[in-house]
Structure formats: C-alpha cells, structure tokens
Amino acid sequence: MPRTYRPRPSIWWWVRKRSYLLFVLRELSSVFVAWFVALTLALVWSVERGAEQYERLLDVLSNPFAVALNVVALAFLLLHTITWFNLTPKAMPIRLFGARVPPVAIVAAQWAAFAAVSAFVIWLVVG
Template identity: 30%
Template sequence: MQNRKPYVRPIHRTWWAETSRFSFYMVRELTIIPLILFTLNLLVGLYSLTSGKAAWESWVAFSASPVVLVVNLLALAGALYHAKTFFSMMPQVMPIKVGQKTVSKGIVVAVQWLVVLAFSTVVMLLV
C-alpha cells in the first residue's frame, strides 16, 4: 500500500476553451494587458509632466500615435467588460434589501450604470 501513485487528472492547455463560461473568464483576465499598458503610459506621462516642456510634448506626440490609441481603445473595452461582469455579479454576491423585499437585480445593475454615467459626466465637464 505504500507504493500507490495518486491519480492526477490530465489537464490540457485549452481546458478553458471547452466551456463558454471559462472562455469568458479567460477573456476577462486577458483584458488586464491593455489596462496595464494604459496605466504605464499614464505614469510615463506624469513623469514627463514633471520633466519639462520638451518631455511633455514628446509624450503627447507619442500618445497620439495610432498604436497607443488602439491600446487605449482596447483598455476602455476591457474596463467596460470588467464593469459589466462586476455589476452583473454584485446583486448575487450582496443582495440589497429594503424592508423584507430584495431589490430587483436589474434595478441594482441599472443604478450602478447610472452612477458610472453620472460620474463620467462630471469628470468630462471638469476636464
């Protein structure tokens, strides 16, 4: 009985592609790459802002390149996808009760999107 080998179930590299739920999960996880690139670009922009006018203008020219714009659009799409998945999960993880009744999941999700829209509008008006 000492020499028994435990059963190890083989896992293929594409295990996540077999189920749509896992595929959406992997896509959600991969959206972090453009978000990281976007954040690093902003950090370089902040550094160039403190480095002088020439560095700032160089960063602005770099940020206007088509590759950076595509990465920024991918980052926006990734952030919206994260928000969608998070907002749809929230009513299940933390149901909101008013009195004895649970608030509808659709209302909770709609209110979250309205808050995002209101916050984005305020930020756009300030900029």
C-alpha cells in the same frame, strides 16, 4: 497506495465553454487595467514636468503600436466594467427595509452613476 489516473487537461480548456472563456478574459483584463493606471500616472507625471515632457509623451502615444495597444486596452476595460457591474449583486446583496434589492436595480444604479460620472468628466474636458 495506488495512484489514480488523471488525464492532463488541454492548455485550451478555457475556450470550450463560454463561462470559462469570460472568466479567463476577465482575469486577463486586469493587466490592461494596470496598463491604464500606469498610463494615467505617466500622463500626470508628464504634465507635472512641463509642456515639453507632455508633448514627448504624446508623441510616443501617437505611435500606431501604442494606439493599437490602447484600443485593445479599451475593449478589455469595457469587458472588465461590464462583468464587474454584473457580478456586484451576487457578491454584495443589498437589503433595504428588510427586503432584498433586486439585482437589476443594483446594476442599473451602477450604470446610472457611471453615466453621471462620465458626463461630468466629459463636461470637464470639453467644457
């Protein structure tokens, strides 16, 4: 049986096309989502252990490397959120009274809920 020629793709194949780049970056963003969850759990754990433990964790997080890591994580979390909201109408079409809800309405409803929850959390923290 003859073998067909298959050229090896470059390791940078995903950089050539915007859609591939976004796909890979979105997949990579999952690592930063996991980082955010771990950080949130560490904060909850340190609060449970007392003020001294919480202050120690805040000292660690004030390190410039930790701040830079969290800024990069924030950027990836925003990318993850935006792409997630934009993909939802494709993954889960909604029908209302037999008619399909327009994708823009689904995305707008998600952003409205996101804004409401964010406002509530800000109110809890600041208020």
